[in-house]
Amino acid sequence: MDWLGYLKIFIALVFMVDPIAAxxxxxxxxxxxxxxERARTAxxxxxxxxxxxxxxxxxxxxxxxxxxxxxxxxxxAGGLILLTLAASMLRGAPGxxxxxSDEAEDALHKEQVGVVPIGIPLLAGPGAMSSMIVYAxxxxxxxxxxxxxxxxAAVAIVAWLSLRLAAPLGRLxxxxxxxxxxxxxxxxxAAVAVEFIATGVLGLLPGLGG
Numbered sequence: 661m662d663w664l665g666y667l668k669i670f671i672a673l674v675f676m677v678d679p680i681a682a683x684x685x686x687x688x689x690x691x692x693x694x695x696x697e698r699a700r701t702a703x704x705x706x707x708x709x710x711x712x713x714x715x716x717x718x719x720x721x722x723x724x725x726x727x728x729x730x731x732x733x734x735x736x737a738g739g740l741i742l743l744t745l746a747a748s749m750l751r752g753a754p755g756x757x758x759x760x761s762d763e764a765e766d767a768l769h770k771e772q773v774g775v776v777p778i779g780i781p782l783l784a785g786p787g788a789m790s791s792m793i794v795y796a797x798x799x800x801x802x803x804x805x806x807x808x809x810x811x812x813a814a815v816a817i818v819a820w821l822s823l824r825l826a827a828p829l830g831r832l833x834x835x836x837x838x839x840x841x842x843x844x845x846x847x848x849x850a851a852v853a854v855e856f857i858a859t860g861v862l863g864l865l866p867g868l869g870g
Contacts, residue, residue, distance in 0.1 A: 670814060672852050677709060677784065679783065679819040680833070681782075682705075682782045682819070682822070683829060685777070685778060687826055689778065690773070701778070702823035702826075705819060705823055706817065707779075708784060709815060709819050710816035712779070712789065713784060713792050716790075717808045720793030730864070733864065734794065736861060739854070739857035739860060742849055742853035743854070746847070746853055747850070750850070778823075792812070
């Protein structure tokens with residue numbers, strides 16, 4: 661895979677993590693806390709994203725093999741999950757694979773909100789997890805996985821930076837701006853989902869490719 665392909669993976673993962681959509685929950689769950697506590701929560705969330713993506717990058721394929729699931733089958737399943745998430749983003753909603761209302765309420769009372777629900781599932785949700793498994797299977801060898809680990813760290817840094825700048829970003833974008841950015845990410849994520857599904861179907865049914 662060339663560097664342009666890795667750049668596409670990075671951009672796709674950023675859209676899947678969608679840190680802009682996590683800003684309202686982050687601000688609500690850290691309301692009234694000191695700057696140091698907010699910074700600690702943002703760091704915990706970013707670290708959670710890095711750990712989750714790293715685990716699924718390294719252990720995803722062995723996990724599929726353990727359950728006898730082919731990568732192509734998982735591509736189709738992951739594509740359907742991404743398509744559901746993209747449809748929710750286009751409606752301006754976090755979607756069923758992201759955060760539930762009870763988790764949002766619990767976030768106001770939990771100390772480790774950086775892990776749950778902000779880190780998981782608001783940022784590193786099923787879409788990002790399944791996508792990392794698919795991306796890890798695209799090429800053999802440790803060079804490919806090493807680059808994916810760097811990408812995971814970069815995505816986590818983007819998530820952390822977005823949360824650290826949550827207050828000024830929220831004021832700059834406003835409610836309308838955040839909805840527009842979420843919908844743009846949803847459109848691109850839907851295209852990624854279609855690619856996953858199409859590649860998986862062709863792998864399972866090669867006769868369809870002519």
